[in-house]
Amino acid sequence: MTRDIYCRQLSLNFYNPLKNIAMIIGVPKEIKNNENRVGLTPAGAKELVNHGHTVYVQQTAGIGSGFSDQQYIDAGAKILPTIEEVYGIAEMIVKVKEPIEPEYSLIKKDQVVFTYFHFASDLPLTEAMLKSGAVCIAYETVRLPDRSLPLLVPMSEVAGRMSVQQAARFMEKPQGGMGKLIAGVPGVEPAKILILGAGVVGRNAAKIAVGMGADVTITDISLPTLRHVAEVMPQVKTLYSSRHNIEEQLPTADVVIGSVLVPGAKAPHLVTADMLKLMRPGTLLVDVAIDQGGCFETSHATTHSEPTYEIDGVIHYCVANIPGAVPMTSTLALTNATLPYAIQLADKGWKKACKENKALEQGLNIIDGKVVFPGVAEAFGMTCYPVEL
Numbered sequence: 001m002t003r004d005i006y007c008r009q010l011s012l013n014f015y016n017p018l019k020n021i022a023m024i025i026g027v028p029k030e031i032k033n034n035e036n037r038v039g040l041t042p043a044g045a046k047e048l049v050n051h052g053h054t055v056y057v058q059q060t061a062g063i064g065s066g067f068s069d070q071q072y073i074d075a076g077a078k079i080l081p082t083i084e085e086v087y088g089i090a091e092m093i094v095k096v097k098e099p100i101e102p103e104y105s106l107i108k109k110d111q112v113v114f115t116y117f118h119f120a121s122d123l124p125l126t127e128a129m130l131k132s133g134a135v136c137i138a139y140e141t142v143r144l145p146d147r148s149l150p151l152l153v154p155m156s157e158v159a160g161r162m163s164v165q166q167a168a169r170f171m172e173k174p175q176g177g178m179g180k181l182i183a184g185v186p187g188v189e190p191a192k193i194l195i196l197g198a199g200v201v202g203r204n205a206a207k208i209a210v211g212m213g214a215d216v217t218i219t220d221i222s223l224p225t226l227r228h229v230a231e232v233m234p235q236v237k238t239l240y241s242s243r244h245n246i247e248e249q250l251p252t253a254d255v256v257i258g259s260v261l262v263p264g265a266k267a268p269h270l271v272t273a274d275m276l277k278l279m280r281p282g283t284l285l286v287d288v289a290i291d292q293g294g295c296f297e298t299s300h301a302t303t304h305s306e307p308t309y310e311i312d313g314v315i316h317y318c319v320a321n322i323p324g325a326v327p328m329t330s331t332l333a334l335t336n337a338t339l340p341y342a343i344q345l346a347d348k349g350w351k352k353a354c355k356e357n358k359a360l361e362q363g364l365n366i367i368d369g370k371v372v373f374p375g376v377a378e379a380f381g382m383t384c385y386p387v388e389l
Contacts, residue, residue, distance in 0.1 A: 093107070112137065137345070163322065197259040269295060290319070370385040
């Protein structure tokens with residue numbers, strides 16, 4: 001692409017559906033620690049191009065997920081060498097994880113950013129996006145009339161299954177664990193796994209844990225949900241979630257998986273700091289809710305390069321992007337879910353798309369310097385403005 005063409009692209013106004021101007025979509029390379037997913041597959045890029053839009057992908061953005069630059073080119077996308085150029089030209093950014101500090105200054109007023117944000121657990125990110133004047137649409141709060149979260153489900157499925165896979169790994173003695181095999185062997189009992197929350201993450205964790213031969217107990221405050229788990233996974237013990245019941249389980253649990261979700265809001269602390277003394281040395285806590293602040297009081301975000309730490313002899317695994325470890329699966333699953341919504345945003349512009357699709361409207365978290373999602377406003381004591389304004 002010549003400099004003249006690039007400058008002309010930069011001078012285009014943001015998408016206005018009344019003018020019927022195609023949208024310019026940017027896919028930057030993820031720069032969060034060990035994040036190998038990419039916001040759009042080549043197949044997804046091709047669909048957007050077929051709708052008349054222009055897709056710019058940062059060079060090597062898809063490599064970690066197994067997609068070459070040539071595959072994007074063959075799909076009709078264009079490659080730009082730097083992240084600055086992608087943000088500079090795009091009217092809508094499609095990515096995976098929330099922007100991190102080096103990206104804050106690249107985001108422009110009125111630019112649509114479509115990604116996972118998890119604002120309620122990150123005040124600096126929230127303040128940066130308010131300052132940017134961008135339109136922030138969060139995957140995790142797009143909600144259907146049945147209250148399901150279609151853009152969170154695929155990554156929750158991956159994270160739930162991965163949580164047990166990681167538990168098996170970090171229970172090993174060389175990894176700092178107690179040295180117990182999840183499945184046990186004949187004559188030796190299997191590991192006991194306590195799962196807090198029977199949502200998508202919890203049910204997928206239970207499925208894998210049972211398949212590996214563990215002794216599994218799952219808790220929730222929804223009796224209908226617990227009944228469903230009991231019907232479809234009779235090997236899993238169900239328990240109503242209360243502090244008393246959780247405290248009774250902790251002394252014998254080998255692994256505790258935290259999978260509690262309050263959409264768009266900070267996760268509640270179900271295991272407090274004082275409860276660690278109830279657990280045996282080497283017990284493993286896996287906090288899948290860490291993106292939303294974590295459901296263990298002693299949790300803080302870790303990375304795939306340094307995934308665990310120890311407090312009072314209890315091992316904490318709190319990686320904030322668990323599905324990033326399996327990007328070939330995760331990227332495909334994510335694009336399958338997000339692409340129909342990305343097409344609506346591109347075809348209609350964000351205002352019309354969100355007005356016509358109430359599920360997508362629920363994804364609006366920040367617009368032009370104002371918080372419009374209640375969970376985010378409540379987390380930081382900010383004013384929540386009606387999205388209609």
